Amino acid sequence: MSLIPNALRRLGALLCFAVVLPAHAAVPDKVLIVVSGEGRDQGKTRPGYEFDELSQAWLIFKANGLKVDVASPQGGAVEADTYNAQEPFNAALLGDxxxxxxxxxxxxxxxxxxxDYAAIYVVGGKGAMFDLPRDNALASLLAEAYMKGAVIGAVCHGPAALVDVKLGDGxxxxAGKAMTGFTNEEEAVFxxxxxxxxxxxxEDxxxxxxxxxxxxxxxxxxxxxxxxxxxxxNPYSTPGVADAIVRATGRTPVVRTPWRDELTMALAARARSGDVRGAADALAQDxxxxxxxxxxMLGYYQAQAAGGNDDLRHALTLMQLAMPYMAQPQLKLGAAEAHLRLGEREQAKSLxxxxxxxKPDMAEAKALLQRIDG
Known part of the structure; x- marks a missing residue:
């Protein structure tokens, strides 16, 4: 007997089943944003969530036609760590x-x-390391949403909420997923x-x-x-995460003007890739x-964490790009320290x-000069 008639019958049965699917099976147009409720005193006595990671994602979701709900382990009011209310993305959300x-x-x-949700997005901030992993309701919610086909997103410390989430099969x-989050290296510095x-x-x-x-x-x-x-x-990954979540729900993200921090991180990546002259010209022009x-500061802290000469040279490049526009003596001392570690004593001494x-009485500068001369 031919296999074709059986295959056709199976296909027909599937088509008939598809016809009677309920209307509410459509993908929802809402995103649930989850934040830590741990914060107190703007993070001074207890860390909370990062407002920048909330505001940028919220604005991107809204621009792409997604409605937003917000949840926390206990519900009610939640407190962010200190943030710059004048940043355009923060000001825009604060004005809504x-x-x-x-x-x-x-x-x-x-x-x-x-x-109810096409996606769940977990905001970071150090508070996320405390209350989100022990929230059993959140773990169940994330597991169920994922198994129902929702997109799960998290940034910075937000993936802490995913660490112990088990799916229906146990x-x-x-497990087996490509992932990132706030790294051991970043934790050691910040x-x-x-x-x-x-x-x-x-990370561990x-x-x-x-x-x-x-x-x-x-x-x-x-x-x-x-x-x-x-x-x-980390926080600077937030816009990319939000765009990727939108894309994973089957939508094409709307064209938008990148925020200043996004442009800055792209400039840093451009310099690190070898196009230092192009990055310098772009910075000088606008x-x-x-x-x-x-x-x-990105270059300054990367220099502190650098484990080899290549990483140190990349960090020094970023400091050199910023130095013409930054008056802080600490940046020049950071660059001088990098030159010294690279064996470039004359450049270090000049800085x-x-x-x-x-600042002739600056003790830190005097001590570094003695090390250079010694």
Whole structure:
């Protein structure tokens, strides 16, 4: 007997089944943003969530026709760590009365339904390391949403919420998935106050659950997409994560003007790739488009963490790009230290002497000069 008639019958049965699917099977047009409720005193006495990671993603979701709900473990008002309210993305969200009402009365993770959302996005901030991993309702919500076909996204410390999420077959959600998040290297530089209280280091925990970890150099933007799982390494990865979540829901992200920090990180990546002259020219032609202090401090901290001459040279390049526009003596001393580590004593000495010409009593500069001469 031919196999063709049986195949046709099976196809016909599938088509008949498709016809009677209920109308509500359509993909929802809402995203649930999850934030930590741990924060107190703008992060001074207890860390909370990062407002920048909330605002940028929220604006991108809204621009792409997605409605936003916000949830936290306990519900109610939540507190962000200190942030710059004048940044355009923060100012835009702060000026949205409806968004502020939503944020002032977040829903409890116990009271939301996975089926209502096309995606769930978990905001980072050090508070996410405390209350999100121990929220059993959140773990169940994330598992159910993923199994129902929703997109799951998280940025910076936000992937802490995914560490112990188990799917219906008992496997870990993150097992075998390509992922990123706030790295051990970044934690060593920026997490000194609270990291000792974390239940685990995020990178170690995700690797231990079988995630295929990926990372970029210190504080450079990186987004990793593995099917319906989208993760970002640090705060500067937020816009890329939000765009990727929109794309993973089947939408084409609307064209938008990148924010200043996005442009700055792209400029840094351009310089690191070898196009230093092009990056310098772009900065000179329109300095106001870029966050020069961010560029300089990025190089400064990358130099501190650099493990080899190549990484140190990349970091020095970023500091050199920013120096003509930054008056802070600390940046020149950071560049001088990098030159010294590279064996370039004359360049190091010249920079320290420039600092001492303006601040002859600066102890740090005097000590560095003695090291150079010694």
């Amino acid at each position: 009365a409806e968004a502020m009402r939503t944020l002032a009365a977040t829903r409890s993770t116990r009271d939301v339904k996975a089926a 496997t870990m959600l993150v 997490g000194k106050r609270w990291a000792k209280e974390f239940p685990w280091q995020l 925990a995700l690797r231990g659950r079988g995630a295929r970890w990926q990372e970029a150099p210190l504080m450079m933007a990186k987004v990793v997409v593995d099917g319906r799982l989208v993760t970002g390494q 300095r106001e488009r870029y966050h020069v202090d961010l560029l300089g 320290v002497q420039q600092v001492l010409a303006g």
